[in-house]
Amino acid sequence: MQVMIRWKLRPDEVDRELELLRAVYEELASVQPDGVRYATFQLEDKVTFMSLVDLATGPELLQQLKVFQRYRTNLDDRCDEPPVMTFLHELGAYRFH
Template sequence: MLSFEIEGHRRMVTADPDSECEEPVVHVMIRWQIKPDQVERELELLRAVYEDMHAVRPEGLRYATFRLDDGVTFVDVAEMADGPGVLQQVEAFQHYRATLEERCDEPPAVTVLQEVGAYRFP
């Protein structure tokens, strides 16, 4: 389950669909590092997540995954109108997240983003 505390706010934002979020939109960046021998499996599972997202089309979710130049570090940038509970609709994400720890050299680190400005993003 993805959960994180938004700094300066009284509530925890969790993947619980019944949870309440004080802000209408949550922006996060998630960074993790995969074991070198697990990169191909990671890419395979991520492709399945995105196929499922395209099929389910969860409302209020914008999500992108990037692979850094070192080949083993990944970054997600997500915009969630109703918090991370929207990811409960994506079955492949649930499977991906349940098995992520066994592939990681560094576990996911979540950073809440506060927009200062944007041009054609996302």
Template sequence: MSTHMIRYTVAPDQVAHNEELLRTLFAELAELRPDGLRYEAFKLADGVSFIHLVSHDKPGHGPVPHLHALKAFHTGLHERCDQRPARTELTGFGTYHPLDA
């Protein structure tokens, strides 16, 4: 399993647009339900920084690069950002999901 964290900061006037693009991405993911993928996105308390956590069991970037909504999200991303995306590979030590029980 491969897990990555992507962190970036958008310009204040781009927050609503970024959120709408993320809603569209998650709607497409919900429709297609790609196997072996876990994708989460968070907005930080500063209101302009975002973190995505992406885990998948396929080599490379996994099953999401072909998604139309992801391509739309990437279009103009660097122009929306005050701080460009930084991808970090993560090594997991465990997961606890009490609501899954």
């Protein structure tokens, strides 16, 4: 399953977001769960973020991580525009994998 998630933070929440995301990626690097590819990008406006997620075994893998649970707990409260998930259907890729 491949998804894109896009959300827009309140400007005063950007530093907190970056801190929480660092913790998520530190945990992913430590645990190294199989079947997960995850990347987050901060867009040019500095308040919009986008994640690309490839979960071979489903979203449960991420949701089991305590640090991800902590990250996700108040995300909607930190946003001007809440996360929107879009399922992706790959048509082709060059050196993306």
